[in-house]
Amino acid sequence: MPATRSAAGAARKGPKRRVLYVSLPDQADRICSGCETCQLMCSLEKTGAFNPKKSRVKVLPLAVGVTIPVTCQQCEDPACQKACPEKAIVPHPKLNLVVVDEKKCTGCQACVGACPYGIMAYDPEKKRALKCDLCEGNPACVQYCPSKVLELAGPQRSAEINRRRFAAVLANEDTAARNNVAGAEQIKTLPRTLTLLAAQAPKAIAEGGR
């Protein structure tokens, strides 16, 4: 049932798009600086105030100097929607994604726990789940990122990024890459993230390039 609805939806609402963090092995200077502008501009856009807790994009500091923005992957078969007991996560009227119906949401946070990327947010005052809706097609995070590492990516661009990342995974085992000492460090960092995602939500990844 969900697959059919999704396919029909895709035809009506255009291809799947998502905000992706694009920091590729061959672009060492294009990297998240950790400024967190995306978080506050997201909350400003969606709530009219500044509050990183209400942001639909989250920047994670993993180590000194390592900051990674995590965005909603706009899954084809969303775990958030499946987890919701109130059927409060519904297709967006125009865009090819799902959104939270605030009237039906009871703030149980089942979706928050179910999301494999941990990117469903929660408004502690309104007691409602918060989900990325791409700001009606012009995401604030993409607009305001000073490092230009967030992109609104359609299927082709998603495919290109995924392909290059996976190639980097393979390059780890490649003799030529091992010999290229200068490039080796850069190639090492990204694939670990990809591996982590793959382990948690194979379905979402498999459908990612569509």
Add this chain to the structure above:
Amino acid sequence: MVWPTLPRICSSETVWGNGSRPRIQAGFRKGLSMIVRLKLFSPLSDAAGASELTLALKEPATLQTVVDTLIARFGEQMKRHLYDLDDRIIPSWAVFLNHEIIPLNRPNALGTEIVAGDELSFILNIAGG
């Protein structure tokens, strides 16, 4: 990096003007090319794609000639670094001309004559820290 001492190529009729700048009398060498060496720091080096450059300039040349040549060669990005939005030369640039400091906020700084073999570097005269 130690700059090698290059011989001064002057006409036989050099005249020492105010300060220590030899002034070459026009006529003999007018229109001929000369070589100057430039050391650039960021952001000029980023716009030029290099931190050391050699420029061939037509005599007689001044600092203005050097600036114009840089902009002609490296375009809008270079221009934006040297001129502000009101098309004034940005005063905080300092030119080191063979170890003499010429801050570009000084009147007529751009009129300073350049002779063959001169070594220049441009740096933003901002201590900052």
Add this chain to the structure above:
Amino acid sequence: MAGKKGSYAGKILRVDLSSGKVEKRDLDLEFAHKYIGGRGFGSRVLYNEVPPEVGPLDPANRLIFTPGALFGTAVPAASRTTATAKSPATDMFGDGHSSGHWGSLLKSAGYDQLIIQGAAEKPVYLWIDNDKVEIRDAKHLWGKSNMETNESLLETHGSREIGTLSIGPAGEKKVRLACVFSDGIMGTFARTGIGAVMGSKNLKAVATRGTGDVGIADIAAFKKAYQDYLQVISVDPYVPPATKYGTCRFMYHRVKFGIHGANNWRLGDFDWRPLDPEVFRSDYQIKASACPMCPVRCRREYRIPAGKYAGTVTKLEWETIARCMTCGVNDPEAVIYFSHLCNQYGLDVEGMGDTIAFAMECFEKGLISAKETEGLNLAFGNSDALMEITRKIAYREGLGDLLAEGTLRAARAIGKGAEKYAMQVKGSEMSAGDPRGMPVRAVSYATSTRGSDHLRSNPYVEELITPDEGLQHFGSREAADIFQGIKGKGKLLAWSENFVTIGDLLGLCKFAYYRSATFGYLRRKGVELATRFYNACNGTRLSEEEMLEAGERAFNLEKAFNVREGAGREKDIIPERFFKEALAGGGPSNGAVVDREKFDLILDEYYGSRGWNEKTGLPKKETLEKLGLADIAADLQQRNRLG
């Protein structure tokens, strides 16, 4: 949404560690719009509550943390918090400013300021969780480094979305060079020994969780100002090298002008090449990092992959490199490791570099013996000795106990003429570059209200202006002449101080607003856009003049505080070395000194243009009254300290 309080949180939080009492008061909006925030709030409260009878390490000293007014919003580079206290280094006004997350968490928790008074009997930390405020036992944290303390608190409170402040072992030992750190080693309130104040209160840390909104009055105006800000920085040639190298870029300037101040401010030239910014960028830098909300991205973390200090990962900025050269050290890995030690122990690299260099010169001249250094060869350039003496100072061991008192006190204790090697102003160590040959820069180190400080008294405007602009804004074409100019320099200095103070009120980073390649861009960022952002966030209609006046007000507050402590013109002076000894070692500024006569002329003009007595530097009644500080004028009058 925002309501009348705009981006203010709306409450002042006061904690008394002696009694355990927690008090919350509503923020008075009239007070807020007058003092703006950050340093403005801090300086006012310090004046109100810490009279001369209170010593810096007494329980009655205040430890005040105030986020800049715009911290917590998405205003570009608005990410700074001010810490204010009476300083154990200067025995008068003290403050520090830090990047980090903690300040925005305080605002999200609902507070615009945290005032701490009294002292706990045993080590404690403060836990602020929105409206819940608790004083908790910190036995398990005492002795830990800043990173360890931060990690431990994040684990205890079960979330990585909290902010922390902490002191390291140095603050616990009340080292007068100790500082307070924000969020592990993310930022530091470095100068004037604030860490010792926190240690004297037995306060190891403050951990804060905040989930509330920070409001904004006019989103459209904010977005317009944002675009205009991005446009200025896209054309300002000051910005790309900042993004490319971080602050280590200042090396090129020092080289060109020959003002390293190496070997305890004696040498203008120095073997700097191992510390080339390109080396830091290619061999050690992790990436171009950014402070919260900042598009300039000039902060840096470095890692050492191999060798003696392999595995070190830490934050490092220019002043650390500069102060290592002051100690004669030019190995980049030693510089990074020294920064790491200072970060973990909680020590100010400026104070440390100058204090250790002072000790090195004393050792060189036989004023400190090998017996006193316990065999340590405290020679310029000996990086092993640098690390060992750093550890000793942090823990007040052996000679470290003396040096932990700071350069001035150590010099007095050593005697035998050591004071002439103490490179400090008002008790706080020298920062930035050598002032010899640059008259107003010399004066600026003297006029800063918290001891030598290039950030507070920021006369770099002289580097940006044409002679015509000098005439137009400061009354003389000479104001544009860095090396020879005298007239107009005093006015320029006063204006610059008021100007840069705006950044400290709003929480704006100086590299993003208060440095530029042209005076036009500079004013556009630091006055016009700063004011527009403030008004957009708060629904106010402050003019640019009023914002500059707010800067002038805070500066006058601090001056009044110092004057009340007994400081007059005699304290507005720089070390003798700059007047008496020529800069040596070759290089472009070789042979330069500070001309005392020029110094005094500029200082006279400065005092005059500030509305202070030209001879004594004491503020005049009408100046304070004009700034809305009539009560302070009355207080000083009663103490016979008006100009």
